[in-house]
Amino acid sequence: MMSDLEKLKRHLLADPKVKAEYEAQAPEFALARELIAARVRAGLTQDEVAERMQTTQSTIARLESGRSMPSMRTLARFAEATGARVAVRLESPQVKRGKRLAAA
16 A cells, blocks of 8 residues: 555656656765664764764754765764765666666
């Protein structure tokens, strides 16, 4: 059964302009998911990560929101605070979710 949120998302993404904007934000949201996952794996709250990074909880919340692209230095500090490491990978535009798409 599809939730109301899923129905709304499907309806909104039927509009090509909305879909293009949504897809343009995918890298920011993917990074946000990684930051949250690293913090959760470490068993830390946003406050605890903030303390380790010598910043504020609101800064951590902003990083985890996906609304901005942090610098490599900030990512390295976040990684250190959560006991993780930063790994950067550049992919071909034809690669999506680990699978190479057929050329058109």
